[in-house]
Amino acid sequence: MRWESWSQFWAMGGYAVYVWGSVGVTALLMALEVWQARWAHRAVLKQLKTEQAVAQLPVEELM
């Protein structure tokens, strides 16, 4: 471990904005990408379930 304190770590030798701006935006966008992929998958599953449920209804109920 080469840091003496957390504040020294966060300061990044004066390059904090650049280093954390890179790491932070990368982490944020990757998290958003994962969240979007999960959301899209669940939406498709939900739609397929609804279609299945409708298909299994007796014909009279669809009239």
Next chain:
Amino acid sequence: MKSINWFHYAAPQTFYGFAGRVWPWLAVLATALMLAGLWLGFAVAPADFQQGEGYRIIFVHVPVSWMSMVVYLAMAFWSVLGLTFNTRLSGMMTRALAPTGALFAFLSLWTGALWGKPMWGTWWVWDARLTSELILFFLYLGYIALTSAIDDTRRSDRAGALIAIVGAVNVPIIYFSVKWWNTLHQGASVSLTKGSSMAEVMLWGMLLMALAFWFYTLALVLYRVRTLILQRESHATWVHELDEVKP
């Protein structure tokens, strides 16, 4: 010797199951590698003798830049397969790759700008490396825009495949731009022929991060292709018989 029938795995139904079993392991691997890479890069590696702590952007910048090129080549690969063998999976794989590639191309430009400002004194220059990476980003956006503008999936896949294949010419241009032209961007720090010009621990941190992004991409693309398979095969009997789709 028994040969593997690759077309068997190219069937959406088989691939759906295969991808579903594999992606969680790849995600675990990606997380573990990323933690290890971040530890080496941000806790163990010393400061750079010229750039101080500012060089640590390398642990994000190099992996995302590499992946932005690799993903485009993968799209071109699937597109060639799709146009040659007409497999349904190819178009879906190409499409599943595109958003991740676009994201990495953007992040490459973003982290590059944040690195360029303190070290070169400018966010941006129109040099060959930066410009060709910007073109790569636009190629991804063009692919996504074109494929989502065409409703017919077969036509849309074919049009997308053309962009993916033609645009692939840009990838070696990005890679060799620092050799072919006089650029502000530095040359490669890691070379297959000459080895590395970096300190060992820095190199390991960077390689671990690069591997982590590889597995992240593989996991996410396999996850995303399952969504696409369900969308496109929604009228197939096998989809209706899946446990996760039962009402």
